[in-house]
Amino acid sequence: MSGHIQTPKPAVEPAETRPRRQHRNRRARVAGIMAAALVISWGGPAASAYWQTLGSTKGGARADSILGVAAPAAAASAGAATVSWAQSTTAAGRAVSGYTVARYSAATDGTKVAAGGTCAGTITTLTCSDAALPAGTWHYTVTPVLGPWVGPESTRSGGVAARDTTRPDAPAISAPVVVDKAHAANSEVTVTAEAGSTVTITVTDTPPAGTPQKSVPHTVTATGSAQTVSLNLTSLVDGTLNYTAVATDAAGNVSDPGTATSRKDATAPTATGVSLANGGSQFNADTGDKVTVTFSEPLLPSTICEGWQNVSGSQTTNGTLTITPVTGGNNTLTFGSTGPGCASARFGTVTINGSYSGGGVVTFSSVLAWNPGTSQLTVTLGSVTGGTPAQKTGNVVPTYTPPSGLTDVVGNQLVVPVGPVPGTNSRF
Numbered sequence: 001m002s003g004h005i006q007t008p009k010p011a012v013e014p015a016e017t018r019p020r021r022q023h024r025n026r027r028a029r030v031a032g033i034m035a036a037a038l039v040i041s042w043g044g045p046a047a048s049a050y051w052q053t054l055g056s057t058k059g060g061a062r063a064d065s066i067l068g069v070a071a072p073a074a075a076a077s078a079g080a081a082t083v084s085w086a087q088s089t090t091a092a093g094r095a096v097s098g099y100t101v102a103r104y105s106a107a108t109d110g111t112k113v114a115a116g117g118t119c120a121g122t123i124t125t126l127t128c129s130d131a132a133l134p135a136g137t138w139h140y141t142v143t144p145v146l147g148p149w150v151g152p153e154s155t156r157s158g159g160v161a162a163r164d165t166t167r168p169d170a171p172a173i174s175a176p177v178v179v180d181k182a183h184a185a186n187s188e189v190t191v192t193a194e195a196g197s198t199v200t201i202t203v204t205d206t207p208p209a210g211t212p213q214k215s216v217p218h219t220v221t222a223t224g225s226a227q228t229v230s231l232n233l234t235s236l237v238d239g240t241l242n243y244t245a246v247a248t249d250a251a252g253n254v255s256d257p258g259t260a261t262s263r264k265d266a267t268a269p270t271a272t273g274v275s276l277a278n279g280g281s282q283f284n285a286d287t288g289d290k291v292t293v294t295f296s297e298p299l300l301p302s303t304i305c306e307g308w309q310n311v312s313g314s315q316t317t318n319g320t321l322t323i324t325p326v327t328g329g330n331n332t333l334t335f336g337s338t339g340p341g342c343a344s345a346r347f348g349t350v351t352i353n354g355s356y357s358g359g360g361v362v363t364f365s366s367v368l369a370w371n372p373g374t375s376q377l378t379v380t381l382g383s384v385t386g387g388t389p390a391q392k393t394g395n396v397v398p399t400y401t402p403p404s405g406l407t408d409v410v411g412n413q414l415v416v417p418v419g420p421v422p423g424t425n426s427r428f
Helices: 023-035 181-186
Strands: 047-054 061-067 073-077 080-084 098-104 127-130 136-146 160-162 172-174 178-180 187-192 198-204 215-221 227-231 239-248 258-265 271-277 290-295 315-325 331-337 349-352 362-371 376-386 398-401
Touching: 061 136, 073 136, 073 160, 080 136, 098 127, 172 239, 172 258, 178 181, 181 187, 187 198, 198 227, 215 227, 271 398, 315 376, 331 362
Parallel strands: 178 258
Antiparallel strands: 047 061, 073 080, 080 127, 098 136, 136 160, 172 187, 187 227, 198 215, 198 239, 239 258, 271 290, 290 376, 315 331, 315 362, 331 349, 349 398, 362 376
């Protein structure tokens, strides 16, 4: 032995009595994990979302944030808005996972509305179309997103005006059943269309084959309520008239046509002739003789006798035919009604170049008949009720002067000629 005293090595401590040297590192890791929690800030457009992640070294961490995009470009066409924008990343260069698109009805303030069409939800493209755009002026924003993190909303785009693509309803148009002569120059039509729209009313006639068709246009601004307009239809021929009304709104949308029809009858009736027919003895006015007046078209029966109806069959009334002598030896024939519902029959006056009266007034019980099928008004003589008829030799030529107040079935007044209507060479 050298005398050197060696110091014995310390004994190994039991595990349960070792100092806990890792406590400091564990607290640092916990702090790093807690620092990795998401912090959202809406303070500025550059980065409104950032987070911290653990670094590769103990306790190390790095921060990142989503960068906002510039105001998108927006344009409206065919009822939709096309929105496009630049790509966004994080500050560290990571790609964002998508974008959300919204619109506002004003350049500032207003309510945020999620865009529709291909702009709905979270999209991964840099352009989209907001379909079925409501009418108005709209401003768009784009917000980038990355997983659960949301970046800053962009500033708003310039305003885009959405074009109204909704067609107006077809106007409702009402035309008179008949356009007669008295109303052809100011025929009234009623139309109802979308308020503010421009309504074009066109009336066309139905001419005979080989004749050019004519039309009358008229334009009116609709109020949304029923409007009555006056049309001059004198240039259109008689017959069926076809009406169309088309509304065009302020955006240029054109409606389907509203339609109606009417009949134009602006031709006044006339008396076309008068004749005498012998039904009894030659050369005498006696029972069975007839006086017949023919018209250019059927008359409205009630304008002949107030009690007659506008029916297809013949109608009659009893009365008296009076033969009255006039200057020059001629006679006039008139009819006075005595039947019910016909207090004052409109027959007119027939003048003949001869005398059947013998110089005095002669009366016959008679029947007045109207035949709409032939447009003829006929007086048939019965028995003599006063005076003595005279014999007339040779033929006589009657003429006819119609009364005022007769009309056709649509109300056109019968034309009263300047002179009497000539008749055929005949006799009682």
